[in-house]
Amino acid sequence: MEGEKINSNPKIFIEERGKMLKEKKCLIWIYIHRRGDRIMKKTRVLIADGSTFMRIMLATALERTDFEVVGEAKDGEEAIKKCRELKPDVMLVDVALDGKDGIEVTRTVVNDDPSVVVIMLISESINSPDVIVAAIRAGALGYIKKPLTAEEIQQSIRGALKRR
16 A cells, blocks of 8 residues: 555545445454444343254344344343343243243343343243233233244244334
């Protein structure tokens, strides 16, 4: 770059700089998307589920869209601790967590920070409406029955965020 003339027009300079970056095959990950004139950040999600497989599946499905998985927890105590540390926008909580169950985690999280949107994950084997009622009373803004699809997860999160 020694002896290189720098163009004084910022737009042209940025375009030239962009071409140089492409030539060097630089890849830049930006967690901000432009939508019209508004700049929106990705929705930050914390996953709390006792199943490693379920945590991986949820994280993979969410990160392929406009969600950012900021953390994972395998039991109730860890879920509460990570929620306090990471300050997610949304928390997916399995109702059958070890230690503190999903209902108690939801109650604690919502009391600590009412802006966190909690969505309860309920196993298909739990076929009791009482669990759903308890989750809603604890502060959950929605629930998803397992097994679930990526589309169901995304729709549930977007719906809960609108109800917030």
